[in-house]
Amino acid sequence: MCDDVCGSLAGYTGRISNPTQAATTIPWVVVVDILRDNLYIRASGILISRKHILTAAYIFYQGSPTGTDNVVVRLTAGEYDLSEPESPAVQVLYTSDVLINENFDASMSELDYNIAILTLPGDGFTLNSRVLPICLGNSTVMDYIKTTYSAVKLSGYPATNMSTISINFCNFLLADYFFCLFTLAAPDTPCYGDTGSAYYETYSDGRIYAVGMVTAITQTVCPVGGFVIPATDICYFYDWINENTSPRHCNP
Known part of the structure; x- marks a missing residue:
């Protein structure tokens, strides 16, 4: 389980930025890129285990009423400078396994129950000092x-x-x-x-x-x-x- 390692690092002061480089990575931040046909949406996610990321359900309905249909999600962990080429320490995985809370209704402007879980294939990310769950x-x-x-x-x-x-x-x-x-x-x-x-x-x-x-x-x-x-x-x-x-x- 994750209780022995989650949230174990303190003192992270940077935020992933483009074009300004952060002083360090924040290990539970995941860059979430939604790819579908000609649609491209960028958001963030929260790493809670090697295989699981929390994010907002709303992002899957930006510019498209079809939600998770035919969607591919690119997930980047261990990054802190999006203006530079990805370093060997950066990890990139793809998934189409998206679970949106069953009470979320994209037609409602209040965005109630606005939460989704992304599940990574295989063993998920490799955890290290740059990639750790909160x-x-x-x-x-x-x-x-x-x-x-x-x-x-x-x-x-x-x-x-x-x-x-x-x-x-x-x-x-x-x-x-x-x-x-x-x-x-x-x-x-x-x-x-x-x-x-x-x-x-x-x-x-x-x-x-x-x-x-x-x-x-x-x-x-x-x-x-x-x-x-x-x-x-x-x-x-x-x-x-x-x-x-x-x-x-x-x-x-």
Whole structure:
């Protein structure tokens, strides 16, 4: 299982960026490229085991009503500079195994139940210092993070600023599968390409846990701050994720 290695590395300050190079990779960030006919969509994903990535269901319906039909997903792990040729340390795999939450309805503008699981073929990615899963938060982890911190961090791509950003919690009541965040000012906002990225913090055991996901960023530039963001609550989907990814192996 992944409990012995997930979220075990701290101190990652860079975000994958083009064209500015990050100081280091963030090991659970996966670049998600959707390929279908003439359609190309780029987003992000969250590595939770060698074989499993969480991302937003919404991205499979951008520009196409057919969802996962005839889709191929290119997944890149261990990358930190998209402007340079891929180094030997970068791993690229392809999959068409996409599970969208059964309650997601692409016709609804609210993007309820906006979560999907990608399953890789074979043994999945090879884990190393550049490619490691993040721990998966549950309600206990979320309660701890909300009472301990005033904000969550965001790891994703692409952004021109290279420091990990923090986004404050807010108290607006939303549906159970969302939680409320408030951005104060650009560039401390999710940017285009961050859809599917993790909101995360450190739990009492010293490990890093994903508790939320960027729901959808459709602008082609980084939006300005000063507005409320509904974040997909990963903890709400904890049981659904476990049911559809167990066992989550990390060791060969």
